[in-house]
Amino acid sequence: MPARLGYIGAAVAFASAALIASTAFAQKKYDPGATDSEIKIGNIMPYSGPASSYGVIGKTEAAFFKMINDQGGIGGRKIDFISYDDAYSPPKAIEQARKLVESDEVLLIFQPLGTPSNSAIMKYMNAKKVPQLFVASGGTKFGDPKNFPWTMGFQPNYQSEGRIYAKYIRDKFPNSKIAVFWQNDDAGKDQFKGLKDGLGDKVSMIIADKSYEVSDPSIDSQIVALHDSGADIFFSWAAPKGSAQAIRKVGELGWKPKFFLANTATSVASVLKPAGLEYSKGIISTAYLKDPTDPTWDKDPAVVKWRAFMDKYYPDGDKANANNIYGYVQAEAMAQVLKQCGDNLTRDNVMKQAASLKNFHSDLMLPGIMVNTSADDYYPIEQMQLMRFNGEAWELFGDVITGEVGHDATR
Incomplete structure (x- = not known):
């Protein structure tokens, strides 16, 4: 027995x-880049070149993953965050993407920055079936799961932003004349398209537009021409350096249009201060994240926690620079996706989980802003709130506005 x-x-x-x-x-x-003990994440940033002011985003993300590792990692795995400089140059971006995928063997590339750089690496990433995740660009093309299933944006896309401004202008200033200054690349074209689509039968309100190249040393002639058009609304859709130059030139001309500024160029530290705070007063833009310079959030628990993070993990970082909030929130979303992956750390599952975010909300996002994705919706955020610069800080006004773009917007 x-x-x-x-x-x-x-x-x-x-x-x-x-x-x-x-x-x-x-x-x-x-898959390559994941083991029992680590997850390798690649990143491409313009630490040098004409868009170098965005480089702080990569530094914040590196600091965030250092904090995560100090807390034991994700699922017991440490994050190995490998970030390279592409100087905002598409050929360099391709070179760095190849290095990350083929030499470093990362699981995915997270938050590569810039519309031109991401456009350059998009076909390669999809051919290799490596996630190009939470692209740091509002390019509408980065939400096209049918043609590019391995590429997804995160921030509100530029066409959504353009539509949100158009709604406001149609409602408040229906008889105005609009002049548009835009960056001659997919980003600028996207923003301009969103504005025109949103204006609809009022598109004739746009009476002048001038483009510029991000490498242009001066944009004065374009601003003078737009000033001379007789417009009373001015749009600046440009990278931080170009936007700062535009704000300064508009101010120096003594021009007082209703001034709308792209969400990607609203940093007080890297745009408005260099341009001159006296010239920046009254500018309108959009937000979906809490602004660390806004007194409204001064004692907000999430902002207080973020400041403590900055003190400990990125002490050289500027706490007045909203790009450092942006980088933190993107990294939070990346961490959420990896948590959802559990022990299935394949590239296929990374994309599956990124396309399965349901009402994800970072406490550093504005109240009411939610992240939602699905297999056929690669636009995580499509809501924003308008804000106005008072000379010292941005002040939110109005309700959260949705600027949803149809799935044909990428074509």
């Missing part, structure tokens, strides 16, 4: 061990 019990016990033990082993085998799936 005891021998038989022993046999049953051994059989049960063997079956249990086999079940545990098969469960572990079923659960733990890895």
